[in-house]
Amino acid sequence: xxxTVWAVARNDxxxxxxxxxxxxAALLPALGMGILVAVITATxxxxxxxxxxxxxxxxxxxxAHLLQADAEAYLLSPMRRVEADQALHDQKVAAIVVIPExxxxxxxxxxxxxxxxxxxxxxxxxxxxxxxxxxxxxxxxDAPQLGIVGELHGPTAGIVLPNPFRVAIAERDLRRTNVTxxxxxxxxxxxxxxxxxxxxxxxxxxxRDFERSTIKLALLAPVRRGWVIAGKLLGGVLLxxxxxxPLVLLGAVTRFLPSCRRDFALGSGTLKQLLSVPCGWILPxxxxxxxxxxxALVGAVTATAVGLGLLLGTAVRGTSLVVxxxxxxAVYLFFLGGGFATVPFLPAWxxxxxxxxxxxxxxAGLRQALFYPDLVGFxxxxxxxxxxxxxxxALGTLALARGWRRA
Amino acid sequence: xxxxxxxxxxxxxxxxxxxxxxLFVALTVLxxxxxLALVSLFxxxxxxxxxxxxxxxxxxxxxxxxxxLAAVPHAFTLRPMTASAAxxxxxxxxxxxxxxxxxxxxxxxxxGSTVPLEVRVDNVNNDLTFDLQRALPAxxxxxxxxxxxxxxRVALVEHDLLAHDTGFVAYLVxxxxxxxxxxxxxxxxxxxxxxxxxxRTIKLWRLAPASPGALLAGKLMAAGLxxxxxxxxxxxxxxVGYHVVPVAPLAVxxxxxxxxxxxxxxxxWLGASLRRSLLAVPLIFxxxxxxxxxxxxxxxxRFDGETVWIIAHASPLYYAVGVLxxxxxxxRVTPEPVLVDFGILFALAAASLVAARTALSQVRWR
Numbered sequence: 017x018x019x020t021v022w023a024v025a026r027n028d029x030x031x032x033x034x035x036x037x038x039x040x041a042a043l044l045p046a047l048g049m050g051i052l053v054a055v056i057t058a059t060x061x062x063x064x065x066x067x068x069x070x071x072x073x074x075x076x077x078x079x080a081h082l083l084q085a086d087a088e089a090y091l092l093s094p095m096r097r098v099e100a101d102q103a104l105h106d107q108k109v110a111a112i113v114v115i116p117e118x119x120x121x122x123x124x125x126x127x128x129x130x131x132x133x134x135x136x137x138x139x140x141x142x143x144x145x146x147x148x149x150x151x152x153x154x155x156x157x158d159a160p161q162l163g164i165v166g167e168l169h170g171p172t173a174g175i176v177l178p179n180p181f182r183v184a185i186a187e188r189d190l191r192r193t194n195v196t197x198x199x200x201x202x203x204x205x206x207x208x209x210x211x212x213x214x215x216x217x218x219x220x221x222x223x224r225d226f227e228r229s230t231i232k233l234a235l236l237a238p239v240r241r242g243w244v245i246a247g248k249l250l251g252g253v254l255l256x257x258x259x260x261x262p263l264v265l266l267g268a269v270t271r272f273l274p275s276c277r278r279d280f281a282l283g284s285g286t287l288k289q290l291l292s293v294p295c296g297w298i299l300p301x302x303x304x305x306x307x308x309x310x311x312a313l314v315g316a317v318t319a320t321a322v323g324l325g326l327l328l329g330t331a332v333r334g335t336s337l338v339v340x341x342x343x344x345x346a347v348y349l350f351f352l353g354g355g356f357a358t359v360p361f362l363p364a365w366x367x368x369x370x371x372x373x374x375x376x377x378x379x380a381g382l383r384q385a386l387f388y389p390d391l392v393g394f395x396x397x398x399x400x401x402x403x404x405x406x407x408x409x410a411l412g413t414l415a416l417a418r419g420w421r422r423a
Numbered sequence: 424x425x426x427x428x429x430x431x432x433x434x435x436x437x438x439x440x441x442x443x444x445x446l447f448v449a450l451t452v453l454x455x456x457x458x459l460a461l462v463s464l465f466x467x468x469x470x471x472x473x474x475x476x477x478x479x480x481x482x483x484x485x486x487x488x489x490x491x492l493a494a495v496p497h498a499f500t501l502r503p504m505t506a507s508a509a510x511x512x513x514x515x516x517x518x519x520x521x522x523x524x525x526x527x528x529x530x531x532x533x534x535g536s537t538v539p540l541e542v543r544v545d546n547v548n549n550d551l552t553f554d555l556q557r558a559l560p561a562x563x564x565x566x567x568x569x570x571x572x573x574x575x576r577v578a579l580v581e582h583d584l585l586a587h588d589t590g591f592v593a594y595l596v597x598x599x600x601x602x603x604x605x606x607x608x609x610x611x612x613x614x615x616x617x618x619x620x621x622x623r624t625i626k627l628w629r630l631a632p633a634s635p636g637a638l639l640a641g642k643l644m645a646a647g648l649x650x651x652x653x654x655x656x657x658x659x660x661x662x663v664g665y666h667v668v669p670v671a672p673l674a675v676x677x678x679x680x681x682x683x684x685x686x687x688x689x690x691x692w693l694g695a696s697l698r699r700s701l702l703a704v705p706l707i708f709x710x711x712x713x714x715x716x717x718x719x720x721x722x723x724x725r726f727d728g729e730t731v732w733i734i735a736h737a738s739p740l741y742y743a744v745g746v747l748x749x750x751x752x753x754x755r756v757t758p759e760p761v762l763v764d765f766g767i768l769f770a771l772a773a774a775s776l777v778a779a780r781t782a783l784s785q786v787r788w789r
Contacts, residue, residue, distance in 0.1 A: 018763070041705040049711030055716045063726055079577070089557065104584075107725040107758045128577045135723075137754050139588035140470045142722045147581065148495070148557040154579045155564045162560040171539035177558045179536045180574030181567035183488065185559050188537040189546040190513060197550040336614065336700045340450035343708050344457060351461045357468035358548070360517040366464070384516075387547050392514055 020239045024247020025254060028221060032255050038224075042217040043259065044106055046209040049350065053201040063090045063146055066100035066109040079130065080115055082156045086163070089149035111146050130154050153361050154166030155181070193300070193387050202267065202297055203386065206260070206354040207317060207378045211349055213259050213320025215328065216342040218252035222329025223338045226419065235420055245326075245413050252322035253315075255300030260314070300386050309370030309385045309394055316401035317378045332417040349375040374404040428635050432660035433641025434648075440539055441649055444614075451610050451654040453477040454708075455603040459657055462599040463665075464590035472551055475509035475521035482529025484570075491566035492522070495713035498558035513543060519551050524561075547775040561675045589752050593667050593719075597751040598720040604656050604682035605711050608650035612690025613703035615642045616783070635783045639691065642777065654679055668752055674750035674765075681768045682743050688775035694783035719744045723756040742768045 032039060050199040069080045084092055092113070095103060099113045114131040122128035132150050156163045159179030161171065170184035225231040234244050268278060276298060302310060328345075332338050352366075353359075353375025359367055370376040381397030384390075441448055464617055476492070481646045492501060500516070510519040521540045531538045542559065546552045567575050616639070617623040628635055658675065661667050669675045690707065717731060718724060718740035724730040735741045745757035745764035757764055 036700060037702050039700050044705040044709035044762060046709075048712050051713040055713050056721075064728070088553070107723050107756075108729075110723075110726045123576045126574070126576045129580045130577060132581045133578055134581060134583050136583040136585050136588045136721050137442060137756060138591055140466075140591040142726065143583075144470075144496050144498075144590050145557070147555075148498070148561045151558055151579055152560040153565050154577055155560050157577045158575055159563075161779045164556055176537055176539050180572055180576075181563045182532045182535065182537050182572060183563045184537050186538045186545045187556070189552075190543055191545065191547045194546045194549050195547070196554065200550070215704075302615045311550070326632060335446055336444075336704070337450070337702060339704050340447055340454070340610075343705065344450055344454055347454070347457055347461065351464055355433045356465050358516070358551070361472055361516075361519070362467060364463075364708055366467075380516075383547075388516075393516075 017240075017244055019242070020243040021247040021250055025251035028248060028251030029255060029258075030344045031221060031224075032217070032251075034280070035224075038217060039213075039255075039259070041207070041220060042213045045346060046205065046212040049355070050205045052196055053205060056197075056201075057108075062089065062091045063110045063142060064093065064108065065146065065150075066095045066103050066112045067092045068095060068097045068100050068112055068114045069121035070097070070117040071115050072117075074097045075123045075128075076115045076119040079119065079154075080158055082163075083113060083150070083153045088153070088164070090146065094209045097157065104133065106252055107135070110142060111150075113150055117347065126369055137376065141249065152318060159184070161185075169287045191387075192389065195387060196298075196332070199298060200383075201356070202299065203382045204350060204353065204375075204379050205313075206263070207348045207353065207375055207382065208261055208264060208346065208355065209398035210314065210317050210378075211321045211375065212342075212346050214252055214318050215325040216250070216254045216339070217255055218325025219329035219338045220335055221252075222248070222326055223333050223335050223417070226330070226333045227335060231420065240265075241417065241420065242413075245416055247410065248326065248416070249319075249322055252325060253318050256318045257321065267297050268301070270299075271349055280312050302386055306385045308363060309391060309398070310382065313381045313385065313394075313398055315376060315403060316398060316405045317374070320374055320408045323405065323410075323412040326409065326412030327415045330412070330419040349373050352376065354379045374401055377401050379402075426584075426634065429633050430644065433638045434645040435641075437642040437645035438648075440615075440618070441611075441645065443596035446598075447614070448649060451607055452656065454610075455607045455653055455657050456501060456660065458606065459596060459599055459660060462595045462602070463592050466595045470591070471500045472519035472554065473502050473517065473566045474499040474555070475512065475518050475743050476501045476503045477509055477521060477523040478503060479526040480524050480528040484529040484532040485524045487570060488524060488528070488562070488566050491569065492562045494565050495561045498554070498561070499615075500693070509543075513545055516547075518545060520555055535655045548560075553738055589754060593665060594748065594752070594754075595721065596661050596665050596667060597747050598715070598744045598760070600654065600658060600661070600679065600747055601682055601718070601740045602711060602715045604650070604654055604679060604743070605686050605715070605740065606707060607653045607682045608647060608686035608705055609690035609693070609707045609711075611646035611650050612643060612687035612693035612779075613697075613707065614690075614700050615646045616691045616694030616779075617698055617700040617703050618694075621700065623709075636780055639779060639783045643687050643691055645681050646690075650683050650687060650708050651680070654683065669751045670753045674746060674761075677765070678743060678746035678750055678768065681746075681765075685739055685768070685772040685775045686778040688697040688772070691779040692775070692782045693714070695779070714738050715740055719748075719756050725758060739768065739771050742771070 067080060067083055069076055093109065093138055100109065103109045104112055113134040114133065116129065116131065119128050134143055135144060152162060159181050160166055160289050161177050161179060161184050171184045237244065250339055329338060330340060333340055352373045354370065359370045359380065362370065377397040377400045381394050384392065384394050473789045476489065478489065489501065492499060508519065512518045513521055521543045525538065528538050544552055544555060568578065619628065628638060693703045693706065717735050718738045719735065724735040724741060742764040746761060746768060748756045749761045755761065
């Protein structure tokens, strides 16, 4: 039996090897989504602002220093007012922060102001971020502990400086691990690769068998059909693993890139940002327990995808249709599974929809195993995925068995 | 046979082919609608993060502070709960954090003391942590300002360039029209041409006494027509479902028409180059999202930095988004005037016609 299963799997792998088009078709959308995350990382983030300091006094200088010191919030470029207005018109900056000429005098009487001239073209992603960041910097003038250093190390350590707002923040971080946006997004991309290759790849190979009638050869072979099906499933799993392992290894190697070191100093601004894009692919090294958990979870997702691929390829048969159905399915599985979102933060009805797709359990489980010190909720995720794998495999097997009868 | 009759006959034939591939066409339209829904989903992320509110005071100042938290636009969804419930939800990753207003809050504020509020943060995702860290001081500032507390010496005065902010989702669903045009028209254009190789009917093109240009024009006209119907449906969804009514409807039609011509021809070029729909369709799907994001799809591209902005000029979607955001919202999202965006869009559409024709001219020789 093992020899038969292995022979069928090896045959499928050989066909894969001779048909790079099928591999490309399965990998391209997932890789495109990976590039998308890299592009988003390079594009979203700090907004360019112009700083115009019209006041000459020490207090105006201090205000300017506070604004410039908040380097993780925005990219601030000191300019003259005329230059800043032109830059705002040319969209080189999203806003101008003006410290007026009479700033020092007005501070003494408690009526100073900082002007924010804002290109409020979009609310959440742009205007709101700028408003909050500038507000924080301005508030620091009267309440130094409202800055990020104060939030993290002031009241938290029991040091509360009185401030006129009468409220301070004592931030306590609950996790030892914290990851950047691209690192957080790598997890759904890995799941998308598994889904795309397992589902689309297996479906395309199955559809190809029907289109070229090579499926009849399997029917004529003097072996049990169940073994042939097992071989096909094994082939899909092995291929998915073969494409996934190099990507994971890349994630392990990326940490050694010079541009991913903390002390990397080459370039600045956008160049530095672009050079650090691959660093988003850094994967954390899990402990043995968490590593085994990851393996079990990825295995269950792969089995689900391959089973669904078998079902799709048998049900649809035409390769063009398989591609379209598979791509649509992969897109929904990715986004509804939390590809770009933290599912519990979404509206209730979307959370309900998300619970119906296995990818949400896969993404949540993988994040839990890789980023969190414990495995809270992981058992439930793995259980759902194992059930999905069993269901998908059974459906795929039944569909193929039925398809054979009609072949 | 005259050129127009050839074009017409070829278009009719392609429409018949598409009628036979109804499921494929339906799936292409579904993909367009899916992307509309999915960019909306993307627009919902990164804002209104759930924050547990543990109010142990319930006094008047606690009430005012909660109002200040709620007044920070798009920052939090406040979820009042007990400390133990917050602990449980934080452990499960269901909250971005939990803020506790201590029992003596109102009394201490009344006396002029500074009260530290404990904020426990699920800091795994830096992006969400930064958002929270920026939003809390904004709430504190609102609290102090609204109460007219003494000792606040500096205030931020905002001057907006536009009368109102455009909602992120409203902005996204408009830029996603260009994305949809790319997908629908590109896929249909690619399939129309690649099918000739897959079905080996390209040999008939070589033998036919008709101009390949006329045959191609007919096929692309039919593909473009179907793409236009699909896009019209998505525009209708944007108008009716999202209540985003275009300020310049003619510009919407012109911009989308140019997109359809351009992307149908680019799809045809891709189909002729790859000769297999199996490769062309996934390639379009793989290409479209990164190109879309680097085209001012989320915010004006120049705010992302000069390098990103310069690269964005290579993408036709950059000009399409410039035209569509102006046509729907009246927004100027490219430093170039909208007329220039329009001009380049039409020039690219014309160039793509030439590219598709050139790809087909190889038919005679291969």
